[in-house]
Each structure stands twice: as structure tokens, then as C-alpha cells.
Amino acid sequence: MNEAELRDGLMEAGLSEYQVKAYVTLLELGSAAATDLAEKADVPRSRIYDILRDLEDEGYVETYEQDSLRARARDPTEIFEELQARAEVLSDTAEEIRERWQKTGVGGHRISVLKRVETVLERAELAIRDAENQVQLSIRPGQFDRLKPALRTAVENDVFVTVSFNTSPEQPSSPPTDDEMRGVVTEARHRDLPAPFLVLVDREVTCYAPHMRPVGQFGVVFEDTTLTYVFHWYFQAALWESWPVFYTTRDDGLPAEYVDIRECIRDIAPLLADGAIIDASVRGKDAGRKRTHDLRGRVTDVLYANPEADEGATPSLSSLAGQATLVLETDEGEYGIGGWGAILEDIEAERVVIESVRFDDA
Numbered sequence: 001m002n003e004a005e006l007r008d009g010l011m012e013a014g015l016s017e018y019q020v021k022a023y024v025t026l027l028e029l030g031s032a033a034a035t036d037l038a039e040k041a042d043v044p045r046s047r048i049y050d051i052l053r054d055l056e057d058e059g060y061v062e063t064y065e066q067d068s069l070r071a072r073a074r075d076p077t078e079i080f081e082e083l084q085a086r087a088e089v090l091s092d093t094a095e096e097i098r099e100r101w102q103k104t105g106v107g108g109h110r111i112s113v114l115k116r117v118e119t120v121l122e123r124a125e126l127a128i129r130d131a132e133n134q135v136q137l138s139i140r141p142g143q144f145d146r147l148k149p150a151l152r153t154a155v156e157n158d159v160f161v162t163v164s165f166n167t168s169p170e171q172p173s174s175p176p177t178d179d180e181m182r183g184v185v186t187e188a189r190h191r192d193l194p195a196p197f198l199v200l201v202d203r204e205v206t207c208y209a210p211h212m213r214p215v216g217q218f219g220v221v222f223e224d225t226t227l228t229y230v231f232h233w234y235f236q237a238a239l240w241e242s243w244p245v246f247y248t249t250r251d252d253g254l255p256a257e258y259v260d261i262r263e264c265i266r267d268i269a270p271l272l273a274d275g276a277i278i279d280a281s282v283r284g285k286d287a288g289r290k291r292t293h294d295l296r297g298r299v300t301d302v303l304y305a306n307p308e309a310d311e312g313a314t315p316s317l318s319s320l321a322g323q324a325t326l327v328l329e330t331d332e333g334e335y336g337i338g339g340w341g342a343i344l345e346d347i348e349a350e351r352v353v354i355e356s357v358r359f360d361d362a
Contacts, residue, residue, distance in 0.1 A: 013083055015058075018043045022051050023060050023073070031072035034063075112221045117197070117209045120219030124199040124207040125150045131159045131201050133350050134259045136232070138164045138191075138198040138239045141173045147199075151184045160259045163188045164239040166195035181247050188247040195239055198231060203340055206231045229341055233321075241317050256354045261339035262320040264352045265302045269315050271357055272302060279356045282328060282337050284349040293347055295337075297330035299354075326352070 003024065010020045018041075025041035026032060032040070038048035052071050055061045059078055063071045114120055121143070128135055128150040135154050139147065144165070151161055163185050165175040175190050197209040197219075206228045209219035222228060250256070258264040268278055278299040285292055303325040304315055325345050326337040337352070338345030 013086065015055075015060075016051075018047060018051050019055055019060075022048065023055055026061060026071060026073045031070055034069045034071060037071060110223045111227075114219045114221065117219050120197065120207050120209045120221065121146060123221050124201075127199065127201040127205045127207065129153050131157070133202050134160045134162075134200075135202075136162050136164075136198075136200040136235050136240075138166060138195050138235060140167065140197075141165060141175055143197060144176055148180075148184055155183055155186070161186045162240070164191055164195070164235070164243065165189070166191045166193060166239070168192070168194040175246065178247055185247060186249050187245060189240060189243040190246050191239060191243045198235060198239070200228055200232055200235060203228055203232070225341070232340065237317065254354060254356060258352045258354075259350065261326065261337065261349050261352060262317075262324045264354065265304060265320060265324055265326065266314050268299065268354060268357075269302050269304075269307070270313060272299065275359060277356075277358050277360060278354060280326070280328060281353045281355060282326075282335075282347060282349050283351045284337065284347040286347060287342070287345075295328060295330050295332075295335060295347065297328045297335075299326055300329045300334075301327040303327065303336075 007020050007024060010023065011017065015023065021041040021043050022037060025037060029037070029040070034048050034052060035045060037052075038045040043051060049069065052061060052063055052069070056063055056071075059074060059082075061071045062074050063069055112123075114123075125147060128147065131154045135151070137147070137151075144151075144163070154161055161184070163181075165188060167173050167175070167190070175188070181188060197207070199205075199207040201207075204223060204225055206222040206224075207219070208222070208231065222231075256267070258267075268276075271278060279297070280299050281294070281296045283292065283294050303323055305319050305322045307315070307319070323344060324339055326349075328335045328337050335347055336345035337347050337349050339349060342348035
């Protein structure tokens with residue numbers, strides 16, 4: 001730091017121009033008579049005594065009598081500690097301003113365009129930790145390491161975590177091992193093509209960032225069920241359906257639990273066509289999304305587009321893109337059970353558990 005920068009820094013610390021001149025000169029001289037200091041520092045002699053008194057009050061110098069009033073610079077340790085503390089406060093303030101500026105939403109609090117991808121990751125972490133039902137992710141293996149603690153919390157809270165790991169020749173990396181995913185992921189698939197960063201949480205929050213590039217990076221956070229639903233179908237069609245499962249905690253046994261009713265229908269439709277008797281329980285909300293219901297009964301039918309085209313086989317994803325309904329017969333009556341955004345049905349399911357499947361040989 002040169003002398004000009006030193007002077008500027010002292011003025012930023014609150015000293016006046018004359019005080020800075022006197023103090024910097026005194027640092028060079030060690031000690032000096034007040035009148036000599038005024039001359040060498042180029043400050044008015046009529047002001048030097050007030051200047052020294054103020055500098056002494058601030059802890060920069062000490063004065064003493066020796067034929068005349070003299071001054072010397074004090075040990076700078078205390079000054080250093082004070083300036084360092086002030087710098088830390090200012091640094092923290094600047095950081096907080098930066099963070100708040102970067103998190104400012106565009107167009108209201110439900111849609112936020114963020115200027116740093118790092119902020120998108122931070123928002124995704126918070127949403128994942130607060131998840132109650134389902135988390136869907138499209139991430140690179142390196143991003144998985146970053147989100148792993150939050151995902152572990154979600155799994156411990158009985159949240160379904162499905163991950164599409166994307167890799168590419170330009171950024172070669174291997175998906176995590178089974179040991180690395182245990183207790184962190186419910187099911188994972190591997191897409192050997194690049195894909196955006198995408199996190200969907202509980203049908204309500206979307207955190208999105210396009211393919212990482214060295215410039216022009218940005219991200220978007222949607223807290224909107226309609227927009228999240230659009231990204232959900234992008235996830236299902238482009239990032240999930242066509243790619244192989246390489247890790248799962250699920251097996252072929254019962255009970256079998258689902259957070260996606262379409263996945264449930266795909267598994268049970270062929271069984272129903274063969275005459276299976278299927279008992280199930282459902283947790284979900286009514287059409288007004290106000291009350292939570294826990295239902296238990298027998299699945300008597302599944303309704304979706306063009307079932308005759310499947311002829312008892314597993315329904316295609318396109319067949320389930322429209323209506324996808326379970327008909328559940330309970331002691332209280334018959335209910336139509338739909339999935340995310342259910343319109344035609346009585347209940348929008350959050351969890352469906354297939355408890356038993358049997359065939360009546362009689």
C-alpha cells in the first residue's frame with residue numbers, strides 16, 4: 001500500500017484530512033514537537049493542538065510535555081484490531097447486500113430470476129431439507145456431492161428422492177456408487193447426455209439452471225404448482241422414462257408405495273386385467289386441496305386414455321399423459337383417485353400403497 005492509499009484508508013476510518021496529515025507524518029518522525037509537526041505535516045499551527053487532542057482521544061497518538069507539547073504515535077496494535085473489526089463488519093455488510101441483491105425476484109416472489117447458479121443451489125438445498133413427499137432431481141455427479149446432506153435429511157423424513165444423473169463426454173464422470181447413494185436416494189437413473197440442473201420439490205418448487213457455461217450463467221426458482229407441473233413432465237419424458245435404472249431401494253415385494261399415481265397404474269393395470277384383487281391405501285387431498293384424507297379399500301378399475309390399445313400390457317407414458325385414475329371402493333363409498341393436479345377425481349393422491357395382490361382361484 002502506498003502513502004496515498006494509506007491516507008485514503010485513514011479517511012475512510014473516520015479521520016479528517018488534517019488528522020491524517022498529522023498522523024502519517026508522526027508515523028514517519030516517531031515523535032515531534034507540536035509546532036514542528038504542524039510545519040512538516042502542512043497543517044495550520046493554530047489547529048495542531050486540537051488535532052493532536054482528537055487523535056489522542058481516538059487512540060492514535062499520545063502527547064507529553066518536554067519543554068513544549070510533544071506527540072508520538074501509539075503502539076498500533078489496538079488501532080489495527082479496531083480497523084480489522086470494522087473491515088469485517090463492512091465486508092459482512094457488503095456480502096449481505098450482494099446476497100439480497102442476487103436473490104431479488106423478478107415479477108414477484110413466486111418467480112425469481114437469479115444472477116448466480118450458486119444461489120440456485122442454495123435455494124434447492126433449503127427446499128430439499130423442507131420436503132415432505134417427493135424430490136426429483138436432474139444433476140451431475142459433482143452436484144450430487146454438494147446436495148447429499150440435504151438429500152439424506154429428506155430420505156430420513158420419508159421423502160421419495162428420484163435422481164437422474166447426467167454425464168457427457170465433455171465433462172466425463174461416473175455416477176455415484178450404491179454405497180454413496182444408500183440412505184440418500186430412493187431410485188436413480190443415468191442419462192449419458194448433458195442436461196440442465198433441475199430440482200422439483202413437493203409439486204410446489206422448481207429450481208432450474210441451464211447447461212453450465214463459463215459466461216451468462218443464471219437460474220430460475222419457481223414457487224408455483226402450474227409451472228412446476230410443466231417441469232415435472234419434462235423430467236418424466238426427457239430425463240427419466242427413457243433411461244435405465246441403475247439404483248433402487250424398491251423391490252417386487254409388498255407393500256409397494258408410490259408417489260406418482262401413473263407409475264402405480266402402470267404396475268397394476270396388467271394385474272387387474274388378469275383378474276387380480278388389489279387392496280390399497282391412499283393419502284391425499286380433496287378437490288379443493290383443503291382437507292387431507294386417508295382412505296383404504298379395493299382398487300376396482302383404472303381409467304386412462306386408450307386402454308384397449310394396451311390389451312392388458314403395461315400402459316405407455318403417452319396413454320397416461322391425460323386422465324390417470326384409480327377407482328377405489330371403500331366402506332364409505334367409491335372414490336376416484338387422481339395424481340398431481342387432479343381435476344376429474346375426488347382425491348389428489350400424495351401417496352398410494354398397494355398392500356396386497358391376490359387372485360381368486362375359485
